[in-house]
Amino acid sequence: MFQIRLAEPSDRELLVEICLKTGYRGENASHLYNLKSFLGDYYISPYLESDPNLVFVLTLDDVPVGYAAAALDTRKFWKFLDEQYLPRARAQYLPLVAEFTEAEAELWPNYQSISDISKLPDELVDPYPSHLHIDLLPAAAGKGMGRALMKTLIDALAAEGSPGVHLIVDANNPRAIGFYRHFGFQDWAGNDEGVIMVMRLHGDTASW
Secondary structure, eight states: OEEEEEOGGGHHHHHHHHHHHHHHHTOOOGOOOOOOOTTTHHHHHHHHHHHGGEEEEEEEEEEEEEEEEEEEEEHHHOOOOOOOHHHHHHHHHHHGGGOOOOHHHHHHHHHHHOTTTGGGGGGTTOOOEEEEEEEOOOGGTTHHHHHHHHHHHHHHHHHHHHEEEEEEEEETTHHHHHHHHTTTEEEEESSSSEEEEEEEEEEEEEEE
16 A cells, blocks of 8 residues: 655665666666665755655555655755765765766766756746655556655645745656656756756645
């Protein structure tokens, strides 16, 4: 039986594993990483610390099979990454740099600086200050649970007073792009690498 609940600190290891198993255009990225926590420690672990009330877990028979995570205020999240989270994460992984795979070496600059993501324009971040991620294992795919999980997170963002939310999706992941468009996100900008999508939120519900 599927259920959706708030994440707990004890979920971290399994959520990091889900991130890895969905980390290559929605498919398993385990073969790309020797350090199995490396991807998830960048893309999901910070949210468990910065916005724990905006991380929801999808479980199947009490086992996590997906998650949706958001930051209410993207600029505050960047500040948290820069000043608190990334210094600790860098210290953990710095001794292992010489053993990095190609994928790990490609991600490593993100651990060193938030400069790339913090270059997102004010025209995006001002009206859409929140951002989110969602990942589902195959066991949860095609059953409407992605939409249910997304609705739970969007409603939580709206209840927190967010006026809008954005996300960035790999341009080579048409399944994910289609999911977000079907859910109600609109394209804001894009190129061959990624598509920025947005949704306005009103009151305590989203503008579906």
